[in-house]
Amino acid sequence: MAVGTLDTFPKLLMHHAHARGGRPAIREKDLGIWQTWTWKRFADEVRALACGLAAEGFRRGEHLAIVGDNRPRIYAAVCAAQCLGGIPVPLYQDAVASELVFPFQNAEIRFAIVEDQEQVDKLLEILPQCPTLKRIFYDDSRGMRHYTQPQLSSYEKLLQKVDGAFIDAEIGKGSGSDTAAMFFTSGTTGVPKGVVLTHHALIDRARAVAEMEKLTDRDVVLAFMPPAWIGQNIFSYAQPLVAGYCICCPESAETVVADMREIAPSYYFAPPRIFEALLTQVSVRMEDAGAFKRWLYRYFMGVAKRVGTRILEGKEVSLLDRVLYNLGDLSVYGPLRNVLGMSKVRIAYTGGEAIGPDLFTFYRSLGINLKQLYGSTETSVFVCIQPDGQVKSDTVGPAVPGVELKFTPERELLIRSPGLFKEYYKNPQATAEAKDAEGWFHTGDAGYIDQDGHVRIIDRAKDVGKLADGTLFAPKYLENKLKFFPYIKEAVAFGADRDRVCAFINIDMEAVANWAEKRNLAYSGYTDLAQQDPVYQLVAECFEQVNADLARDPELATSQIHRFLILHKELDADDEELTRTRKVRRRFIAEKYGSLVEALYEGKNSIHVEARVRYEDGRTGTFSADLKIRDAKTFPVEAIRKAA
Amino acid sequence: MAQVLDALGLQSQARADAAGEAHGRRIGEVILSVQNVSLAFGGVKALQDVSFDVREHEIRAIIGPNGAGKSSMLNVLNGVYHPQKGRIRFGEKEFADMVSHQAAALGIARTFQNIALFKGMTVLDNVMTGRNLKMRCNFLQQALWLGPAKREEIEHRRAAEEIIDFLEIQHIRRTPVGKLPYGLQKRVELGRALAAEPKVLLLDEPMAGMNMEEKQDMCRFVLDVNDHYGTTIVLIEHDMGVVMDISDRVVVLDYGRKIADGSPDEVRSNQKVIDAYLGVTH
Numbered sequence: 001m002a003v004g005t006l007d008t009f010p011k012l013l014m015h016h017a018h019a020r021g022g023r024p025a026i027r028e029k030d031l032g033i034w035q036t037w038t039w040k041r042f043a044d045e046v047r048a049l050a051c052g053l054a055a056e057g058f059r060r061g062e063h064l065a066i067v068g069d070n071r072p073r074i075y076a077a078v079c080a081a082q083c084l085g086g087i088p089v090p091l092y093q094d095a096v097a098s099e100l101v102f103p104f105q106n107a108e109i110r111f112a113i114v115e116d117q118e119q120v121d122k123l124l125e126i127l128p129q130c131p132t133l134k135r136i137f138y139d140d141s142r143g144m145r146h147y148t149q150p151q152l153s154s155y156e157k158l159l160q161k162v163d164g165a166f167i168d169a170e171i172g173k174g175s176g177s178d179t180a181a182m183f184f185t186s187g188t189t190g191v192p193k194g195v196v197l198t199h200h201a202l203i204d205r206a207r208a209v210a211e212m213e214k215l216t217d218r219d220v221v222l223a224f225m226p227p228a229w230i231g232q233n234i235f236s237y238a239q240p241l242v243a244g245y246c247i248c249c250p251e252s253a254e255t256v257v258a259d260m261r262e263i264a265p266s267y268y269f270a271p272p273r274i275f276e277a278l279l280t281q282v283s284v285r286m287e288d289a290g291a292f293k294r295w296l297y298r299y300f301m302g303v304a305k306r307v308g309t310r311i312l313e314g315k316e317v318s319l320l321d322r323v324l325y326n327l328g329d330l331s332v333y334g335p336l337r338n339v340l341g342m343s344k345v346r347i348a349y350t351g352g353e354a355i356g357p358d359l360f361t362f363y364r365s366l367g368i369n370l371k372q373l374y375g376s377t378e379t380s381v382f383v384c385i386q387p388d389g390q391v392k393s394d395t396v397g398p399a400v401p402g403v404e405l406k407f408t409p410e411r412e413l414l415i416r417s418p419g420l421f422k423e424y425y426k427n428p429q430a431t432a433e434a435k436d437a438e439g440w441f442h443t444g445d446a447g448y449i450d451q452d453g454h455v456r457i458i459d460r461a462k463d464v465g466k467l468a469d470g471t472l473f474a475p476k477y478l479e480n481k482l483k484f485f486p487y488i489k490e491a492v493a494f495g496a497d498r499d500r501v502c503a504f505i506n507i508d509m510e511a512v513a514n515w516a517e518k519r520n521l522a523y524s525g526y527t528d529l530a531q532q533d534p535v536y537q538l539v540a541e542c543f544e545q546v547n548a549d550l551a552r553d554p555e556l557a558t559s560q561i562h563r564f565l566i567l568h569k570e571l572d573a574d575d576e577e578l579t580r581t582r583k584v585r586r587r588f589i590a591e592k593y594g595s596l597v598e599a600l601y602e603g604k605n606s607i608h609v610e611a612r613v614r615y616e617d618g619r620t621g622t623f624s625a626d627l628k629i630r631d632a633k634t635f636p637v638e639a640i641r642k643a644a
Numbered sequence: 645m646a647q648v649l650d651a652l653g654l655q656s657q658a659r660a661d662a663a664g665e666a667h668g669r670r671i672g673e674v675i676l677s678v679q680n681v682s683l684a685f686g687g688v689k690a691l692q693d694v695s696f697d698v699r700e701h702e703i704r705a706i707i708g709p710n711g712a713g714k715s716s717m718l719n720v721l722n723g724v725y726h727p728q729k730g731r732i733r734f735g736e737k738e739f740a741d742m743v744s745h746q747a748a749a750l751g752i753a754r755t756f757q758n759i760a761l762f763k764g765m766t767v768l769d770n771v772m773t774g775r776n777l778k779m780r781c782n783f784l785q786q787a788l789w790l791g792p793a794k795r796e797e798i799e800h801r802r803a804a805e806e807i808i809d810f811l812e813i814q815h816i817r818r819t820p821v822g823k824l825p826y827g828l829q830k831r832v833e834l835g836r837a838l839a840a841e842p843k844v845l846l847l848d849e850p851m852a853g854m855n856m857e858e859k860q861d862m863c864r865f866v867l868d869v870n871d872h873y874g875t876t877i878v879l880i881e882h883d884m885g886v887v888m889d890i891s892d893r894v895v896v897l898d899y900g901r902k903i904a905d906g907s908p909d910e911v912r913s914n915q916k917v918i919d920a921y922l923g924v925t926h
Contacts, residue, residue: 030809031802031805031806031808031809032768032801032805032808032814032817033805142810142868142872143868143871143872145871146871251814251815252812252814252815254814254815255814255815258815258818
């Protein structure tokens, strides 16, 4: 049968096991060595696992919770559930126990496959609240010897017997309209929702983009984001099964950078914050380099900024520039791509959030084909992608084949595509709000289509506000501008219905600590460092640059940021200030730190805070600090115009 | 004390372990015993007539105020110091004094109070040195990379990698040890000692100079080593909270004499121990 007609993931897996059984499907770095699972091995594992699950009483249409980092067995579990007509529910491995309660209750989950003791402990903790949970299978048996709970059993034990005929029949019963998986949205607002996606939706989108980008079974992907995130799932499960390429699982979260360099993936997807973190690392290390190297880097990065993207897009540049760029490629760009593990990247995407234009251009000017994509869990990711040669920093590109777009009068983007979700699980009201009778999905994002047919997203529709004088206020746009500075890790801008814009800042500990060290600035920890005057001065300079930039744009000149403070703690997902995908929850923060926001607007120069903090192990404590508030230099709009 | 224990968050862990003893860890026969050992440096009597024993699979702590003779005791156990009086019995063998290489060959490994790693070598190489005694190929075979040498290298590398995995130090595998923060160096040193697959592991102040988080990690690893490899552990520690939480039995030394020996609870309530630690008016 041709691949194009296979309508479920298990059928695709069996196809690959047959067509390219000896090719690598998954690699995992274990004990210092990349260990390969071929497609045949992967298929065998899935079949055995599915038989084991069936023997345990796992039924068609039932949900299987899967909690763990990127490991071959985690992906095998996803496919094994699908073989039996079950629905895998990948959950965030770094979620705290209480966050796992809702999915288990919501889907009445009876079975869970988890990676290790850490996850087992969490599930045992929530067991009293989740009475439906009957069986927990763990992959890594380390530390599990003393656990005697009757619910527990090892993954290994599921692999005992394989009944080939049975499993073939089960796979045969599946059809494209079956539910393939359920992903819980990170819930920027309110309770999480289970997004139900069918095989048809996921495969259709995966296929459309695989064709558009000409993916082959020679491509390689590094799977390093949480498997519970739809983005990772598409790139390390749906698309490999469509295109037959190999995914690689890093050894641990700390080794991702080194593992990436070893693997040199050809296809890469990461949210902007990863690109940001990489750039920060590079900047910090360049600061430490000798004077000649620093000069070399600055000089050639200047050349790259001027002509790099034009060369990448095959546009005309002067001979001198071309020679200079080639020199730069030898001395700076090539080695830098290598350090970043991107020397073989053919297609790199970023998405999930808007990316700062300077950040975006930085990677493109190095010769990395970084493009933006737009999508969400509800749309099986792929809605818009920038085609090669039509890449712009401020758009997300035109619609991918098969997707229809339109905008409401309030500028909200609506989408209709074969990849749309079926429903929010057990939540008809939310489903009806998000998807109207004609099948249009309301994204909640505000934007418009520019003259080239590219979609430009400004912000979340509900976040785009107005200042008191009625001018546009797009907080995320401002935050992204701030976050491009290596010293600023997170920013939260306030200004809706107020006379001017103010902001909270988290400094980037790594970058600022390094900076402080060079200046012999002593500090005891984040809170202490953040409140030092020289650090405020450093951050104030960043604000000044942002404001100067904003002043040049008549639309946004009124959004210049007048006052700021550096928060006493880093915003953290454990404190619910960020989502699990690390987006700031602006409203929650505005409420939680209401007194700080008021202090910004009242013109105070410092404010005392008492804060409750939650440690990683779930305990809480309080501490207090005096936060400084500073003015940032702003620019009159006209003056800049005249100067320019 | 209770606060220290709470802060360490280890109390429950210790209890869980105590409960686990019934089916998991089984404390066995006496594996190492020290009989009437006395050690003096000139006029300084470091140890006077000290006797105690260590059972298989247990975590045995030696505590005491500064200068009580804890490190000397450990040094006697692995043959660095030779006691003037007394005997040491390890398994079936009995010694008047032990020699270091003999101790290592018998299955006693140790870590040091002031980390003694090869600073310029990577973490992996340092752990590999712990395999030294297990290497059988001769110099020529290794130099020429002959078949047996290659097979052996692969086998030892695997063992080293398993330890690296166990101690969660994969990300620094290739980093020279000298560049690492103190807490990680301590972990590497533990790794090197483990690489020798010891029966008895001597830890000299494994948590000294660490912050709370590093201490927690280290405690977890010590418990894991004991649980996973079944290694008998003798540790010296200053931090009372740590000692009371993770050890099965505790020996208390003061001025070179043993003043108490028993379970953490017994030792904790012993008046002599309280006096030794808090001082006493005469």
